[in-house]
Amino acid sequence: xxxxxxxxxxxxxxxxxxxxxxxxxxxxxxxxxxxxxxxxxxxxxxxxxxxxxxxxxxxxxxxxxxxxxxxxxxxxxxxxxxxxxxxxxxxxxxxxxxxxxxxxxxxxxxxxxxxxxxxxxxxxxxxxxxxxxxxxxxxxxxxxxxxxxxxxxxxxxxxxxxxxxxxxxxxxxxxxxxxxxxxxxxxxxxxxxxxxxxxxxxxxxxxxxxxxxxxxxxxxxxxxxxxxxxxxxxxxxxxxxxxxxxxxxxxxxxxxxxxx
Amino acid sequence: xxxxxxxxxxxxxxxxxxxxxxxxxxxxxxxxxxxxxxxxxxxxxxxxxxxxxxxxxxxxxxxxxxxxxxxxxxxxxxxxxxxxxxxxxxxxxxxxxxxxxxxxxxxxxxxxxxxxxxxxxxxxxxxxxxxxxxxxxxxxxxxxxxxxxxxxxxxxxxxxxxxxxxxxxxxxxxxxxxxxxxxxxxxxxxxxxxxxxxxxxxxxxxxxxxxxxxxxxxxxxxxxxxxxxxxxxxxxxxxxxxxxxxxxxxxxxxxxxxxxxxxxxxxxxxxxxxxxxxxxxxxxxxxxxxxxxxxxxxxxxxxxxxxxxxxxxxxxxxxxxxxxxxxxxxxxxxxxxxxxxxxxxxxxxxxxxxxxxxxxxxxxxxxxxxxxxxxxxxxxxxxxxxxxxxxxxxxxxxxxxxxxxxxxxxxxxxxxxxxxxxxxxxxxxxxxxxxxxxxxxxxxxxxxxxxxxxxxxxxxxxxxxxxxxxxxxxxxxxxxxxxxxxxxxxxxxxxxxx
Numbered sequence: 001x002x003x004x005x006x007x008x009x010x011x012x013x014x015x016x017x018x019x020x021x022x023x024x025x026x027x028x029x030x031x032x033x034x035x036x037x038x039x040x041x042x043x044x045x046x047x048x049x050x051x052x053x054x055x056x057x058x059x060x061x062x063x064x065x066x067x068x069x070x071x072x073x074x075x076x077x078x079x080x081x082x083x084x085x086x087x088x089x090x091x092x093x094x095x096x097x098x099x100x101x102x103x104x105x106x107x108x109x110x111x112x113x114x115x116x117x118x119x120x121x122x123x124x125x126x127x128x129x130x131x132x133x134x135x136x137x138x139x140x141x142x143x144x145x146x147x148x149x150x151x152x153x154x155x156x157x158x159x160x161x162x163x164x165x166x167x168x169x170x171x172x173x174x175x176x177x178x179x180x181x182x183x184x185x186x187x188x189x190x191x192x193x194x195x196x197x198x199x200x201x202x203x204x205x206x207x208x209x210x211x212x213x214x215x216x217x218x219x220x221x222x223x224x225x226x227x228x229x230x231x232x233x234x235x236x237x238x239x240x241x242x243x244x245x246x247x248x249x250x251x252x253x254x255x256x257x258x259x260x
Numbered sequence: 261x262x263x264x265x266x267x268x269x270x271x272x273x274x275x276x277x278x279x280x281x282x283x284x285x286x287x288x289x290x291x292x293x294x295x296x297x298x299x300x301x302x303x304x305x306x307x308x309x310x311x312x313x314x315x316x317x318x319x320x321x322x323x324x325x326x327x328x329x330x331x332x333x334x335x336x337x338x339x340x341x342x343x344x345x346x347x348x349x350x351x352x353x354x355x356x357x358x359x360x361x362x363x364x365x366x367x368x369x370x371x372x373x374x375x376x377x378x379x380x381x382x383x384x385x386x387x388x389x390x391x392x393x394x395x396x397x398x399x400x401x402x403x404x405x406x407x408x409x410x411x412x413x414x415x416x417x418x419x420x421x422x423x424x425x426x427x428x429x430x431x432x433x434x435x436x437x438x439x440x441x442x443x444x445x446x447x448x449x450x451x452x453x454x455x456x457x458x459x460x461x462x463x464x465x466x467x468x469x470x471x472x473x474x475x476x477x478x479x480x481x482x483x484x485x486x487x488x489x490x491x492x493x494x495x496x497x498x499x500x501x502x503x504x505x506x507x508x509x510x511x512x513x514x515x516x517x518x519x520x521x522x523x524x525x526x527x528x529x530x531x532x533x534x535x536x537x538x539x540x541x542x543x544x545x546x547x548x549x550x551x552x553x554x555x556x557x558x559x560x561x562x563x564x565x566x567x568x569x570x571x572x573x574x575x576x577x578x579x580x581x582x583x584x585x586x587x588x589x590x591x592x593x594x595x596x597x598x599x600x601x602x603x604x605x606x607x608x609x610x611x612x613x614x615x616x617x618x619x620x621x622x623x624x625x626x627x628x629x630x631x632x633x634x635x636x637x638x639x640x641x642x643x644x645x646x647x648x649x650x651x652x653x654x655x656x657x658x659x660x661x662x663x664x665x666x667x668x669x670x671x672x673x674x675x676x677x678x679x680x681x682x683x684x685x686x687x688x689x690x691x692x693x694x695x696x697x698x699x700x701x702x703x704x705x706x707x708x709x710x711x712x713x714x715x716x717x718x719x720x721x722x723x724x725x726x727x728x729x730x731x732x733x734x735x736x737x738x739x740x741x742x743x744x745x746x747x748x749x750x751x752x753x754x755x756x757x758x
Contacts, residue, residue: 069526074558076532078301078519080384083511113355244389244620244643246501248373248382 280727307512
């Protein structure tokens with residue numbers, strides 16, 4: 001792919017998406033991965049997971065982004081979904097108060113099911129629907145980067161030209177969740193917090209960049225997942241991949257015949 | 261509430277076979293509604309946490325009532341004497357365990373491995389090589405590793421040179437095209453153990469090793485031909501992914517694999533409901549045999565489907581297949597906090613060498629005696645994701661209705677005692693195989709649960725074969741084959757793995 005610094009090895013990080021249906025989980029990922037927005041995304045179909053790299057000054061984080069594939073609807077997400085996830089993005093819709101309550105329930109579920117070190121980002125989506133209405137307050141990102149060009153969160157598909165902010169729309173969808181309320185909840189639970197717009201692209205990169213910065217990389221399990229993060233074997237084998245672990249689709253290994 | 265009242269296929273239970281069928285059908289473009297009355301995935305193949313296992317056992321030892329639904333009452337007749345010890349000091353970490361109801365291994369050249377690769381579900385699940393297979397030596401009171409491959413035989417210091425030659429000859433025979441071999445002709449039905457002793461001059465000890473730890477037979481009387489066919493598949497599995505034949509699945513194996521197929525089904529549009537909202541009732545086959553209807557608490561109207569795929573456990577008596585007997589197996593699952601001796605390093609460290617850290621997984625077979633049946637043990641360490649560091653999970657099972665009879669064997673695998681234990685007896689109904697399952701002849705596709713004597717080495721491949729059978733029964737001569745790649749299908753995953 002594009003210019004890559006071979007001295008920096010990408011660290012693979014599993015990231016799971018959670019949130020009520022229609023809050024824009026898939027749109028956020030589409031914006032992050034392809035810098036695209038599709039007005040009529042149908043409920044997620046077809047992708048096992050998407051990957052996207054996030055370059056920081058001293059590391060490259062390769063996100064493996066798992067979508068719920070609709071399994072959240074009847075609360076039938078399998079334990080496998082949470083397994084070894086190092087990060088989670090919990091999304092709500094700032095124009096729907098009930099969706100924040102749902103998001104809180106997902107945060108609880110993550111605290112119950114997931115790795116205790118998981119980095120959780122709470123994201124209020126659809127900022128574009130209220131930007132015209134409540135102006136400055138909403139458009140100021142909470143976790144504003146200290147210096148804009150300190151670590152441009154570039155991935156290879158993006159040339160550092162973020163899409164222009166959408167023209168302020170009419171305030172048809174009034175804000176139902178105040179920035180302060182969600183921020184207070186996020187602070188209380190130790191979550192990263194952003195308001196974003198998948199449609200306009202506002203703050204989307206920042207969500208993933210901030211997660212990449214926050215993840216303690218020494219606790220990440222290698223893939224394929226072995227044991228747990230504290231696993232002695234996996235720790236010893238982390239660099240070369242777990243020696244005992246087997247890649248089923250490995251063609252080179254598959255070519256060899258039986259030995260007897 | 262569901263979006264629709266009608267589906268191409270409704271699938272009951274998230275066991276491995278059902279989940280494979282679900283993923284394959286969704287991928288082929290069928291609308292799939294997948295239901296499981298349990299709160300967890302995997303059905304009879306589930307991987308459970310400690311607290312889930314305790315609930316599982318408690319529910320199955322409750323008194324049955326007339327109000328029970330079909331599935332609940334089938335569970336009551338299937339499982340007996342289910343009990344668990346208190347969680348005690350393990351309680352805080354209870355969710356870090358993955359204990360399987362289906363202790364099993366995957367042969368590297370078996371059916372399931374092919375299905376995992378074809379479906380891409382291999383991306384979701386992890387496997388590692390089984391470290392060793394041992395046979396219990398009663399005279400020594402210890403486990404002895406069984407050399408399963410040519411290399412193993414060369415390295416083994418406990419076998420004399422003439423015995424090595426005989427053993428090698430027997431292994432080469434079992435790995436080859438023996439069907440037409442004069443050595444076997446006329447002796448296909450002879451018990452394997454006797455056949456090996458007689459034809460290859462093997463000692464009783466080595467013949468037992470081949471019978472129980474290479475062919476993984478369950479009794480000395482299993483006939484030679486089918487046992488050798490099995491052994492050949494296992495021997496030929498060596499080398500595909502490393503120097504041993506079998507793979508151990510992460511996080512309990514079968515249950516995790518079932519979750520992977522369910523996720524694949526969901527990714528292709530399948531709908532999932534688990535728990536009380538998904539308990540089916542009023543399962544009815546339409547008079548014209550063209551559809552099935554059923555109700556669930558989670559949807560206000562009757563649901564109809566062109567096909568219903570399920571195990572006999574879900575069906576009312578009028579639709580159940582004829583049972584031709586049951587196979588009774590006693591199981592015990594234990595968590596231990598001391599490394600089981602069977603995992604000790606293969607060769608004691610020589611002077612100056614660094615001490616090996618020991619194995620993570622092992623199979624230990626106790627050959628049958630005059631008074632005890634064959635007992636199998638499967639040991640899994642932290643590397644399999646089954647338990648926290650410094651602990652091990654031991655599965656023990658045998659064809660007996662007396663679960664207490666396993667206790668002395670547990671003492672041999674884990675002489676330092678156990679931290680937690682679950683025990684139960686399973687009566688697996690052997691259903692009469694469906695006569696002729698012509699495509700479209702019946703809207704009901706009934707999966708056969710595994711009820712054979714080789715759960716450890718054949719159970720997963722059985723499930724995979726049942727899953728494919730169900731797919732074919734539903735999809736028939738559809739333009740989409742079993743996990744066939746569509747021609748214009750892009751690999752959804754990125755291709756930039758450097």
